[in-house]
Amino acid sequence: MNSKARITAIGSYVPNKIMSNDDLEKIVDTSDEWIVQRTGMKERRIAAENEFTSTLCIRAVNDLIKRYGVNIQDVDMIIVPTTTSDFAIPSTASMIQDAFGIPEAGAIDVNAACAGLTYGLHLANCLITSGLHRKVLVIAGETLSKVTDYTDRTSCVLFGDGAGAMLVEYDAEQPSFLSYIQDTKGSSGKHLYRTALRNEWYGEPLRDSEKMVQNGREVYKWATRTVPEGMEKLLEQANIKMKDLNWFVPHSANLRMIESICEKKGFPIEKVLTSMVYYGNTSSASIVLALDLAVKDGRVTQDDVLLLIGFGGGFTYTGLIVKWGVPSNIKE
Structure with a gap:
């Protein structure tokens, strides 16, 4: 695989509100023991009423910028893997472009469900290795709590909200x-x-x-x-x-x-790196959240x-x- 792209920065964000297994016991016929035994999950984060996927993604990008001091004004493509876009149109990626005022950048959402982050990274690698792009921002984000059926005891215990951002840049000498x-x-x-x-x-x-x-x-x-x-x-x-x-x-x-x-x-x-114990199943965001937890603790x-x-x-x-x-x- 003759890649010319390298992952150079990472950031993440999860909402403040925590929904524990004990909280779920109050709204559906379940128990902490049942959930842990079958899924390993203890908590999940839940977006506020005024928080949407774009909100979480923007905060994940801000975290990336703060921690690595990178410039994203020369990003030439924004890819957002998500199944819970704020709108069908416009794309969440377009909203992120607007939030950061990035000039002359393409912007697309990718709906590959829980494979979204790896799809997004693969696309970023292809775009850069082909020579058509040099700097791609991949932000996976979900607000699954807004589409979770909290009367379905088998599935409502699974899902949580969160977002993670990764920067992919041209580097033919040390590709990722x-x-x-x-x-x-x-x-x-x-x-x-x-x-x-x-x-x-x-x-x-x-x-x-x-x-x-x-x-x-x-x-x-x-x-x-x-x-x-x-x-x-x-x-x-x-x-x-x-x-x-x-x-x-x-x-x-x-x-x-x-x-x-x-x-x-x-x-x-x-x-093995995971994020589900305290964040739940965050679909496209789960891998980047797991990675960033492990980056932060060394x-x-x-x-x-x-x-x-x-x-x-x-x-x-x-x-x-x-x-x-x-x-x-x-x-x-």
């Missing part, structure tokens, strides 16, 4: 991207959806709802089969061994799912080799092996 994979199983889209203009699946009625609807069992079966296969392909393409990985950073969907994936691959759970350092893999609605997944290019001497 070592390998990538992508795959889609579109026939399974009916197992994880939110209706919009349609409420049927090729003649098959769907639940008519603006809320998230998920068949957790089908998602679990697909992920625990597909992700281990994807990990193997990524390692083979990069010509590295499992033992050479410093960290595995999967989408933080469910801790039990990740434990199953690691068991199948013989990968130590101690070398677990992830420059030149670490990371395997990132996002998977979810579509069904679609994208995986990357990256050499972490962000310097550790950040501003605080």
Whole structure:
């Protein structure tokens, strides 16, 4: 993989409001024990009434700028992976362009559900490596609490809100991207959806709802089969061994799912980065939130080799092996 792009900065933001498992016990038939046993989650962050995906994304970018002292006025493309855009039109990316007054930049949203962050990074790498762009801002953000059905005890315990930003720049000498994979199983889209203009699946009625609807069992079966296969392909393409990985950073969907994936691959759970325990499933934002937690506490350092893999609605997944290019001497 002849990449010419490097990840150079990271930032994140989560809302102040915390929804604990005890809080959920008060609104739905569940318990802390039941949630932890099945998901590993203890808390999730919930956006305020006046906070939307663009709000969270803007604050994540501000965090990136504050910590790394970078200039984003010469960014030439803004990519926002999200499933919860403020509006259908305009894009959340356009709103971020306006908030920072970035001149002459393209701006697009990417809807790849929980694979959004890895899709966004892959697109950034492609744009820069092709020579068409030199500096791309990727901001994954979600306000899933606004589309969560809090009467559905099996799914409402999962979702939280948050955003993370990553800067990708031209660097042919020390590129971050070592390998990538992508795959889609579109026939399974009916197992994880939110209706919009349609409420049927090729003649098959769907639940008519603006809320998230998920068949957790089908998602679990697909992920625990597909992700281990994807990990193997990524390692083979990069010509590295499992033992050479410093960290595995999967989408933080469910801790039990990740434990199953690691068991199948013989990968130590101690070398896995997640964000779901205190942030819940934040869809496209979960990987960048997990990464930034580890950057802040010093677990992830420059030149670490990371395997990132996002998977979810579509069904679609994208995986990357990256050499972490962000310097550790950040501003605080």
